[in-house]
Amino acid sequence: xxxxxxxxxxxxxxxxxxxxxxxxxxxxxxxxxxxxxxxxxxxxxxxxxxxxxxxxxxxxxxxxxxxxxxxxxxxxxxxxxxxxxxxxxxxxxxxxxxxxxxxxxxxxxxxxxxxxxxxxxxxxxxxxxxxxxxxxxxxxxxxxxxxxxxxxxxxxxxxxxxxxxxxxxxxxxxxxxxxxxxxxxxxxxxxxxxxxxxxxxxxxxxxxxxxxxxxxxxxxxxxxxxxxxxxxxxxxxxxxxxxxxxxxxxxxxxxxxxxxxxxxxxxxxxxxxxxxxxxxxxxxxxxxxxxxxxxxxxxxxxxxxxxxxxxxxxxxxxxxxxxxxxxxxxxxxxxxxxxxxxxxxxxxxxxxxxxxx
Amino acid sequence: xxxxxxxxxxxxxxxxxxxxxxxxxxxxxxxxxxxxxxxxxxxxxxxxxxxxxxxxxxxxxxxxxxxxxxxxxxxxxxxxxxxxxxxxxxxxxxxxxxxxxxxxxxxxxxxxxxxxxxxxxxxxxxxxxxxxxxxxxxxxxxxxxxxxxxxxxxxxxxxxxxxxxxxxxxxxxxxxxxxxxxxxxxxxxxxxxxxxxxxxxxxxxxxxxxxxxxxxxxxxxxxxxxxxxxxxxxxxxxxxxxxxxxxxxxxxxxxxxxxxxxxxxxxxxxx
Numbered sequence: 001x002x003x004x005x006x007x008x009x010x011x012x013x014x015x016x017x018x019x020x021x022x023x024x025x026x027x028x029x030x031x032x033x034x035x036x037x038x039x040x041x042x043x044x045x046x047x048x049x050x051x052x053x054x055x056x057x058x059x060x061x062x063x064x065x066x067x068x069x070x071x072x073x074x075x076x077x078x079x080x081x082x083x084x085x086x087x088x089x090x091x092x093x094x095x096x097x098x099x100x101x102x103x104x105x106x107x108x109x110x111x112x113x114x115x116x117x118x119x120x121x122x123x124x125x126x127x128x129x130x131x132x133x134x135x136x137x138x139x140x141x142x143x144x145x146x147x148x149x150x151x152x153x154x155x156x157x158x159x160x161x162x163x164x165x166x167x168x169x170x171x172x173x174x175x176x177x178x179x180x181x182x183x184x185x186x187x188x189x190x191x192x193x194x195x196x197x198x199x200x201x202x203x204x205x206x207x208x209x210x211x212x213x214x215x216x217x218x219x220x221x222x223x224x225x226x227x228x229x230x231x232x233x234x235x236x237x238x239x240x241x242x243x244x245x246x247x248x249x250x251x252x253x254x255x256x257x258x259x260x261x262x263x264x265x266x267x268x269x270x271x272x273x274x275x276x277x278x279x280x281x282x283x284x285x286x287x288x289x290x291x292x293x294x295x296x297x298x299x300x301x302x303x304x305x306x307x308x309x310x311x312x313x314x315x316x317x318x319x320x321x322x323x324x325x326x327x328x329x330x331x332x333x334x335x336x337x338x339x340x341x342x343x344x345x346x347x348x349x350x351x352x353x354x355x356x357x
Numbered sequence: 358x359x360x361x362x363x364x365x366x367x368x369x370x371x372x373x374x375x376x377x378x379x380x381x382x383x384x385x386x387x388x389x390x391x392x393x394x395x396x397x398x399x400x401x402x403x404x405x406x407x408x409x410x411x412x413x414x415x416x417x418x419x420x421x422x423x424x425x426x427x428x429x430x431x432x433x434x435x436x437x438x439x440x441x442x443x444x445x446x447x448x449x450x451x452x453x454x455x456x457x458x459x460x461x462x463x464x465x466x467x468x469x470x471x472x473x474x475x476x477x478x479x480x481x482x483x484x485x486x487x488x489x490x491x492x493x494x495x496x497x498x499x500x501x502x503x504x505x506x507x508x509x510x511x512x513x514x515x516x517x518x519x520x521x522x523x524x525x526x527x528x529x530x531x532x533x534x535x536x537x538x539x540x541x542x543x544x545x546x547x548x549x550x551x552x553x554x555x556x557x558x559x560x561x562x563x564x565x566x567x568x569x570x571x572x573x574x575x576x577x578x579x580x581x582x583x584x585x586x587x588x589x590x591x592x593x594x595x596x597x598x599x600x601x602x603x604x605x606x607x608x609x610x611x612x613x614x615x616x617x618x619x620x621x622x623x624x625x626x627x628x
Contacts, residue, residue: 052524052528053527054524054527054528073532074527074528075527075528075529075530075531075532075535075536076530078530079528080528080529081524081525081529083521083524083525085519085521087519087521087522087524087525089525089526089540089543089544090522090544091543091544091546100539101529101530103539104529104530104531104535104539105530149529152530158528
């Protein structure tokens with residue numbers, strides 16, 4: 001086992017009495033792409049700024065490749081950063097923006113030009129080399145921002161919500177560009193976002209943050225399929241939350257009955273069963289079986305590649321379901337049987353409401 | 358709303374014309390003095406148009422030396438004003454200074470009160486320090502007038518600076534000196550040029566303080582104009598006034614090309 005490339009050890013930071021980060025630990029292997037995912041105010045941006053050195057921690061240490069950099073000033077950390085606002089220098093051309101970190105490092109002119117040309121070619125920006133940032137679209141500006149951040153091969157690339165200022169269409173394109181470039185260069189990347197789809201799509205690992213703590217760290221698959229608590233489950237987009245009482249390994253939904261779930265572990269007492277909308281199956285008529293809940297269709301919306309249903313059980317329990325477009329649609333008001341697959345239900349012990357972000 | 362009738366338009370135009378005339382009449386009189394001759398009795402306009410007063414001005418006054426004095430003093434005052442104003446404005450704009458508004462008030466104070474009220478103090482200091490009749494002494498007196506404007510303009514320039522660009526600069530490897538030279542200075546350049554122009558004009562235009570501390574070797578254009586009027590050579594004074602006006606107009610044009618007046622007002626409001 002190799003030592004982690006970036007290590008955050010017991011880092012805390014507070015603003016007056018408000019704790020922005022409490023005892024955060026994080027270890028990132030070299031070449032990994034790690035997302036810090038959480039709602040605004042969860043501490044993800046504070047953690048990023050501690051890693052760049054724009055803030056210094058109240059306690060704890062930050063190490064890169066085994067070296068303590070906690071007291072190293074930002075400009076000597078040799079990190080790269082991509083900003084939400086692009087933060088391109090408006091007085092410099094595209095080529096000069098990309099050359100900036102190289103010029104600051106005193107690279108010889110010939111070498112500098114060669115590297116800038118190579119970088120421009122890599123992101124297909126050669127036609128814009130002499131343009132100023134304001135003459136470019138948002139997507140082009142962010143490509144310049146990305147190129148400027150990696151042209152000097154930083155130890156770590158930090159990305160602070162780099163897609164938030166882009167249009168929906170460009171966002172996906174830019175996301176792929178970020179993914180390709182970082183993997184091609186084998187660069188270690190820390191990606192800050194509040195968008196779980198971006199984090200799931202890009203990351204080797206995700207650190208879900210809430211109230212200044214990392215509440216779950218794991219692979220995108222693990223985070224999505226096995227959320228550690230209610231907060232994570234809701235944040236990664238579980239659309240259905242069934243309140244249950246678990247006793248002796250049996251989960252009961254009030255007014256509905258027993259629901260079988262594979263992964264009850266040793267939970268008991270009040271809990272929540274989470275289920276993705278895409279995992280709920282709706283049938284107009286089906287042979288009665290386990291985990292079926294008779295419901296009435298309250299609402300449906302045609303979403304192009306699927307139909308979104310809201311169905312309601314007589315007890316008032318509402319479920320959301322996504323059905324493929326090729327199935328015969330269920331009309332509003334019609335009766336359906338909703339099947340909740342036992343292997344897809346994720347049971348999580350219920351937390352005190354105050355702990356839910 | 359009813360369209361303005363012809364009569365209303367005419368009335369508006371007449372008012373506007375009266376206003377323009379009122380503002381420009383003193384300048385017209387100066388121009389008539391400077392370019393006119395044989396202008397006696399009840400004549401509305403001079404009988405003869407001439408450039409001879411400029412010749413007289415050159416013959417009776419060392420115009421070249423006066424221009425050099427004025428320019429050297431204005432450049433010195435501008436440099437000192439910027440050296441003082443850049444760090445001051447940076448501190449006011451970028452740090453949460455206690456009593457920042459009080460500090461700003463104190464800095465602006467000399468521009469809000471008549472110069473003559475502190476002219477005596479300036480004169481005493483100049484004599485005591487042996488700075489009267491020197492370029493440096495007069496330039497320092499002018500800095501009292503020039504620096505407040507420079508601080509005002511630069512404070513709003515620095516306040517408007519995007520923090521993210523400074524952060525980008527440091528992550529990309531700039532130490533403090535590099536950040537200043539490669540990021541802050543270029544971003545602030547329009548503000549610095551505007552502050553420099555204001556400072557230059559504050560010095561170039563000043564009469565009251567200069568009068569207190571000038572001497573035979575340091576006569577400036579405004580003082581020379583005053584002296585010529587006092588000597589009774591009104592047309593020579595007119596010619597010198599015209600010479601004094603030309604650079605002012607050039608600066609005004611330059612300033613208007615560089616910054617839109619409305620932006621400038623916005624900047625003043627912001628400070």
